[in-house]
Amino acid sequence: MNLRDIAQWDTRALSAVQRSLSERAATLAFVRDGLADIGHLPGWEDEAADAARRRFRTVAEDLSDEAAAVAVVESLARELFDAVAHLQTELDGVRDAAAAHGIVLSDNGDIAGPPVDGSAAALREEVRAAARALILQAEDLVADAAAVLTRAAHGVAEPGEVGRGLSAPAPPPDGSLLANREYWDALPAAQRREVVEQHPEWVGNRDGIPSAVRHEANVTRFDDERSRWETERDRLRDRLDHNMFGGTFTDDDAELWYAEQKLRDLDNLEELVRAHPDGRLMLLDLQSGERTMAAFALGNPDTADHISVTTPGIDTTVGSLAGMADEATALKAEIERQLDLSGRTDDTVSTIAWLGYQPPTTTGPGNFDVPFIDQNLGRGWLVDSWQSDRATAGAPKLAAFYEGLDVASQTPDPHITALGHSYGSCTQGLALQDAGPRQPVDDAVFYGSPGFHANDESDLGLARGHGFVMRAHDDPISVVDGFGRLGPDPVQTDLEQLSVREASTPDGVQREDADGHSEYPRPSGNGELRTSGYNMAVIVAGMPELAIR
Template sequence: MDLTTIDNWNTGALDTMADSLGKRVTTVGEVEEALRTAGQLPGWYGGGADSARQLYAVTADDLRDEAAVLGAAHQLAIETSSAVNHLKGRLAALRAQAAGAQMTIRDDGSVTAAATPDPEDDDTREAVRKSLETAAKALIVQEADIDGDAERVFDAIRDGRITANGAGSVDEAMRAGVEQGGLTPLEPPADKSAYEVKAYWDALSPEQQRQLLVDRPELLGNVDGIPSAVRHEANVAQLAPVLKQLQDRRDQLKEQIEFWGLFTNEDAELEQVEKKIKDVEKLQQLISSNRWAPDNPDGRMLLVMDMFSGEQGKAAISLGNPDDAEHVSVTTPGLDTSIRNSFEPMLGESEELRRVAIAQLDGAGRGGEKVATISWLGYEPPDKDSSRPMGVSYLEVIQQDRASAGAPDLADFYRAIDATSTKDDPHIVALGHSYGSLTQGLALQAEGGHPVDDAVFYGSPGFEADDEPELGLEDGHGYVMMGTSDFIDDFGSKGDVGPNGPAPTSTKLEQLDVNGRVTQDGVEREGAYIHSDYPRNGANGELRVSGYLMARLLAGLTPE
């Protein structure tokens, strides 16, 4: 199949078919009612009457089976017409976009671009070309699925597999048929980029999108490329079911431990499950207190909620909708961060960062620009162990296994922000603290590139890079913050080499002064000195210098 199939599909014929089938269902209902009345045969008794009543009953059953078939075919016609009309509209929009960019969409979904005299435009035009091609080919996948669904329903009708399922009336039989007919939305594609997933989502009709969200929210909440509002709704819908799954598993493990005794694999799993139960309960609390909605655009969006892929719970919460924001930050935390113990203060810090960034935009005469701040814990940072010197294991800092495991997911999350944004080129800022800065640095070096514009590394043990080009950033857009009393210096970063590549303070990245002073907005701010200072307010209730500088960068302004 190709794009000419979409052009040639006659939705008018489908609408006529749906109308005719609807009328036929009404007629069948009227005949059934007449049979029911006639079949009562008041005042007639004996063998003949019994035979007549039996015949009426058999005929009524046949009518209900017919109603089920009509219901299935009617629903298929309605949904197919809607889906095809959606594909036609999407294809027309893509062709218009292609024409405006001097490009052509071919029938197989490939896109060719006319030559331009300015080679500096090549990279930008290639990105547009790839985006159009991805979207066009997603339409072909969707049209094939629609055709396959139609074949499935018609085969079931032909083979007598659409039945009334014991319905007691024509109306019930028709509803039974509707459930057996219609389209089945494609599930999100596996192992595809966020841009391909977004193209898949856009190819679905609104009715198919809603059906997936209502019936299969677990398929959408953690998929990069699904719009943020959809991910949020899907994850919120999953909070209670996931909590119930974890509670059931906890009870099962307790029974097993009671029978077999302690110091088993079940005992270790029980500890993890009980922590995840607390994680979900904390998410429920945090989201319910200020849940994002179209009429509450500054609320909290639950963009990641994963309690099953690892030993620790994972989550990401955004303040504001990143899809609608010109400026988006993603903060990756470090050692000993958990949902249950860390997300509440993290959200407080995120709210203050957002507030100051908006204030900076207002001061620059750009008050109409929106800001979203995301706290991302989509990986499993090392746990703190208070029995070790300074409360943290040196080996856990220099070992990169957890950062390496989380970096690809973080890179995909950055791309998802770009893929689902309604802005032409959203300004994306990566913020990484402590071990999280290592994860961030590896993500920025991940294969496939990234859309991040600015990156800040604070309290960092290193990130395996010495300058911006190694991180996929333009010169002057990578920043380092290091407090004078930050214990991370004791891990080697005072010299030229740290535990994870060049010591951050010796790199060619921009070194930001985070000592206390009156900043250019006239506010006296405390400095950031110890490891936990950077995102926090000082005693005067104002962001420290470090937080203020991050807010400036988030607003797309230069630091002082």
């Protein structure tokens, strides 16, 4: 298959075939029902009548088989019409975009011409990815249609197959985030619904997929995940009950603790979704680590002009997401207020709490997935807070999440701000350094940070003047900073340091200071964000000139 094949598919012929088959199916049903009616004529009870009825039944069964085949092929033609019409519409859009930017698109989906750099290269890659996704989808349609027609021709089609002729293909296993988005765009509506309902795991955690799709898919998984972890909990309880030493020589007791925690996490997430019906659960991962990982967005990141992503630190679990969502709500309201005051009333905002990694924690029986000797020599949150292994493991996931926001966005160039607190700032800093040539993040704020292995914006892939740090005078994180295990002390770097002290901000609001390690994003007693929270809001709004230094 190639793009020319897609363009030349005759949807009018498909429609005509579908109508013809529909008429034939109606005729077959009429004849079959007529035979049944004749067989029930009153008073026709002799041997000839019995022989005739047996013959009628045979003919009716043959007609039923033919009707089943016709119904399946008629349904296939209807599905193909919708799918091909969708592909052709998408192809027209791709070709229009290519022509508008002088891109020569080959029928096989390749881009002709010499290599280019910068935004032109990114646009060419988008066009190529979209074209290749359309070709792959067309090839899948042809394969599915051939399989259905073969079954119908051999008389093995069943009436229950109607409406199930075209199955949705799985997303590319090693595709780029751009390929993920184009995969979804290429699917017709019926196959999108099939993916969400039958294969939510394909898209729920896949960066580049629209956030509303990810949310629906992840919420759909709640019941299955609960059943999975209840089964695992019961299995572990049974093993411990039948082990005279309990969990002394096994990890069963630790694994049971985490299994029970996963069930509590599901309770917390379900409550979070109920409390924020406009929110979007963009990540749900109960399988990859000992702790549940999740991300929750307020506002629509696919259409937002301004997006913030907050990465938390030590002791943050799914149970903390409700508090983070409250902070994200307050931050979003302040950003929108500052935009309104500046006359940018049409700008939209999304604030996201991202817990897509495993921060160090002070709870739990220890890391059951590390060697026994490591567990008993004190590997835990304090050591982890001085080391960057957990941040290093989480950084590529966060970098992909940032890129996925950019790829899925319907806004040409959304303004993305990375907010990192405590140990999460280290994860954030490493993610920015892992962004690759297409750095999607525009600004970064590090607060209460122990370090992030960088000294200035150039280390983070940011433009000069777009990296900021904040630290309260009594924040105990400075104890960790003194060891330098995570890079230079953030307040001694070349990034601009913003104030966290009490201040009257340019909007005339008197704001309180932030004390200790956790108050930075939290509203104060009067309901207003503190100076630190205000500073984050104006940075996310793209107005750093209003920040308090």
